[in-house]
Each structure stands twice: as structure tokens, then as C-alpha cells.
Amino acid sequence: xxxxxxxxxxxxxxxxxxxxxxxxxxxxxxxxxxxxxxxxxxxxxxxxxxxxxxxxxxxxxxxxxxxxxxxxxxxxxxxxxxxxxxxxxxxxxxxxxxxxxxxxxxxxxxxxxxxxxxxxxxxxxxxxxxxxxxxxxxxxxxxxxxxxxxxxxxxxxxxxxxxxxxxxxxxxxxxxxxxxxxxxxxxxxxxxxxxxxxxxxxxxxxxxxxxxxxxxxxxxxxxxxxxxxxxxxxxxxxxxxxxxxxxxxxxxxxxxxxxxxxxxxxxxxxxxxxxxxxxxxxxxxxx
Numbered sequence: 563x564x565x566x567x568x569x570x571x572x573x574x575x576x577x578x579x580x581x582x583x584x585x586x587x588x589x590x591x592x593x594x595x596x597x598x599x600x601x602x603x604x605x606x607x608x609x610x611x612x613x614x615x616x617x618x619x620x621x622x623x624x625x626x627x628x629x630x631x632x633x634x635x636x637x638x639x640x641x642x643x644x645x646x647x648x649x650x651x652x653x654x655x656x657x658x659x660x661x662x663x664x665x666x667x668x669x670x671x672x673x674x675x676x677x678x679x680x681x682x683x684x685x686x687x688x689x690x691x692x693x694x695x696x697x698x699x700x701x702x703x704x705x706x707x708x709x710x711x712x713x714x715x716x717x718x719x720x721x722x723x724x725x726x727x728x729x730x731x732x733x734x735x736x737x738x739x740x741x742x743x744x745x746x747x748x749x750x751x752x753x754x755x756x757x758x759x760x761x762x763x764x765x766x767x768x769x770x771x772x773x774x775x776x777x778x779x780x781x782x783x784x785x786x787x788x789x790x791x792x793x794x795x796x797x798x799x800x801x802x803x804x805x806x807x808x809x810x811x812x813x814x815x816x817x818x819x820x821x822x823x824x825x826x827x828x829x830x831x832x833x834x835x836x837x838x839x840x841x842x843x844x845x846x847x848x849x
Contacts, residue, residue, distance in 0.1 A: 567622065567633050567634060567636075567637040568590075568593060568634075568637050568638075569672075570622060571586050571589060571590055571622070572590060574586075575587075575590075578618075578621075581608075581610045581611075581614045581618075582610075582614065582617070582618045582621065584608040584609060584610055585604065585608045585610060585614065585615055585618045586618070587608070588604060588607045588608045589604075589634070593634060593637070593638055594638060596631075596634060597631055597634050597635045597638065601615050601616070601627045604627075615627055649661055649662065665802055666802045666805050669802035669803075669805070669806060670802075670805065670806060670809065673789065673806045673809070673810075676788070676790070677787070677788075677810075678787070678788065681785055681786065681787055681788075682787065682813060682814070682817065683817075684785045685770050685785050685787065685814055685817075686814060686817035686818055686821060688742050688768050688770060688784070688785065689714070689717070689742060689770075689814060689817075689818050690818050690821045690822070691740075692719065692740065692741065692742035692768075693719065693720075693738075693740035693741060694719060694720035694721070694722075694740075694741050694742075695714055695717075695719065695720070695721045695722075695741075695742050695743075695744065696721075696722060696723075696724065696733050696734075696737070696741065696742070696743045696744070696762075696767075697710045697711055697714070697721070697722070697723040697724070697743075697744045697745075697746070698723075698724055698725075698730045698734075698743065698744070698745045698746070698755065698758060699723070699725060699745070699746040699747070700725065700727060700747070700752060700754070700755065702748070702801055702803075702804050703746040703747055703748060703804070703807065704723075704725035705804070706746050706772075706804060706807045706808055706811065707723040707724070707725060707744075707746050708723045708725065709808055709811060710723060710744065710746070710811045710815075711723035713811060713812070713815040714815060714818075716815075716819075716829070716830055716833060717818055717819075717822070718826075718829050727754045727758075730754075730755075730758050731754075731757070731758055731761060734758045734759075734761040734762035734765065734767070735761050735762075735765060736765070737761075737762050737765040737766060737767035738765065738766055738767070739766035739767075740766075741762075741765075741766070741767040741768070742767065742768045742769075742770060743759070743762040743767045743768070743769045743770065744770045744771075744772070745758070745759055745769065745770070745771050745772070745773070745779060745783070746771075746772045746773070746807055747771070747772075747773045747774075747777075747779050748773070748774065748789065748803045748804075748807075749773075749774055749777065750771070750773035750774040750777025750778060750779035750780050751774075751777055751778055751779070752779070755779055756778045756779050756782055759771070759779055759782035759783060760782050763782060763784070768784045768785075769782065769783045769784050770783060770784060770785050770786070770787075771783035771785075771786040771787070772786070772787045772789060772807055772810055772811075773786060773787075773788070773789060774788065774789060774790060775788040775790055787810050789803055789806050789807060789810070
């Protein structure tokens with residue numbers, strides 16, 4: 563797919579030679595502007611020669627610079643431009659706010675296109691049939707685990723989130739057949755969570771992961787939803803992965819609710835009605 567061009571530029575950035583990396587950085591800084599540059603302008607912006615630009619283009623499967631620009635334009639037309647501009651110390655409020663919003667929107671757009679709908683269906687199946695659900699997360703992913711508890715308890719079955727690693731180990735070891743364990747981890751490489759997934763699976767539980775593809779954690783899970791969002795690991799780090807995790811939790815919760823059907827609606831209404839007396843009434847206009 564043409565849209566993969568921007569992904570490939572970022573993925574291969576470190577393996578490019580110094581001159582070609584300069585070209586890639588100029589393009590990734592603002593792909594939309596790059597589509598309007600002549601080869602001379604791009605070469606000047608990257609401080610390289612025009613033959614270097616042509617060599618770079620052929621390295622990414624294009625016949626030359628004009629063909630590369632067509633592929634780049636097609637890539638941008640396929641969705642939200644991939645935002646790679648890092649927040650810098652001198653950025654104004656407008657600049658860093660736009661960068662963070664742009665990066666988050668781009669990451670959500672990318673995740674939506676890449677999501678495996680078959681995996682969503684399988685995870686909804688497991689959650690619908692669960693006897694009880696345990697949700698594990700550490701650090702930033704712990705907040706997502708707690709949000710998942712707020713949504714999943716509406717399924718009218720025991721649900722609990724755990725963000726302490728020792729509690730997670732004990733709960734995993736005490737699982738039974740019919741239990742579902744949901745583990746949320748951005749990297750999928752936290753040793754404790756990988757061990758916990760193995761403990762839960764050995765105890766008979768179904769283990770679902772919201773994590774990085776092909777990670778050690780993913781390899782221990784019964785089913786996974788992949789979150790492959792590159793984070794800015796500098797000092798200023800917008801947590802786009804957490805937004806994607808929260809959105810995937812919403813999708814799973816919605817899937818289970820729809821699977822339960824209309825008979826489940828009175829239960830949801832009872833929960834909502836219980837909150838009515840805890841809120842101030844909304845004043846009508848004009849009063």
C-alpha cells in the first residue's frame with residue numbers, strides 16, 4: 563500500500579547512510595510540504611546533492627524523484643499525515659500543543675487502519691464468555707487497566723484491575739479455567755508481566771494482550787491487539803500509546819455490550835440511574 567511509504571521511511575531511518583537520512587528527516591518533518599518541493603529544493607533543504615536524492619528515492623522503490631513524490635502524495639491521501647516532529651524546548655504553547663494533538667490524531671488514524679478486526683472479534687468472544695476478568699497494567703498502562711475496570715464491571719460479572727506486580731502474580735497463580743486475564747503493556751517486554759502471563763495461562767486462564775506485536779508478552783498471550791506506536795523517548799513525551807490503548811478498551815467494551823443484546827440494557831440503565839442523585843441538576847436556559 564502507498565500509505566506504508568511513511569512507515570517505511572521511519573522504520574528504516576537508522577539504517578540509512580548519513581546523507582540519505584538527511585533527506586528522510588526533511589520529508590518526515592513535513593511530508594505535505596515535501597510533495598511540493600523540486601529535487602533542487604529538497605537537496606538544498608537536506609544539504610545533499612541531487613544524485614543523493616535520486617539514490618534515496620530508488621532505495622524506497624521509486625524510479626526517481628518524480629515517481630517518489632507521486633507515491634508520497636498517495637501515502638498522504640491514505641490518511642492523516644504521520645507526525646514525527648518532536649517537541650523542542652523553544653516551542654511556543656501553540657507549537658507544542660499542535661504537535662501533541664497532531665501526533666495523537668496521526669497515531670489513532672494509523673492504529674485504526676492496522677487493527678486486526680478478527681482479533682477484536684476473538685477478544686470480544688473471550689470476554690463475553692468469561693466467568694471473571696482480571697486486568698493487569700504497570701506504570702502508565704496501569705491507568706488504562708483501571709479505566710478498563712470502570713467499563714468492564716458493567717458486564718455484570720466480577721472484574722478487578724491490579725497495578726501492583728505482587729498482587730498480579732498471586733491473582734494469576736490463583737486463576738481457574740473460565741477466567742480471562744487482560745494484560746496491557748506498551749513495550750510487551752516487561753519481564754514481570756511476561757512471567758505473569760505465563761502463570762495465568764498455566765493456571766488455565768485465557769490471557770489477552772494489548773501490547774506490541776511480536777513481543778515476549780504477545781508470544782505468551784492467547785490473543786492480542788497490537789499497539790505498534792513509536793513514542794518520542796526524549797524528555798517531552800506525549801503518550802499516544804495510552805490513547806490508543808484506551809480506545810481499544812472502548813471498542814472491546816462496546817463489542818461485549820452489543821453481544822449481550824437488548825436484555826442487557828436494563829442492567830446498564832440501573833447503573834446509570836444510581837448516579838442520578840449524586841449530581842446537580844442541569845439548569846435550563848433562561849433561569
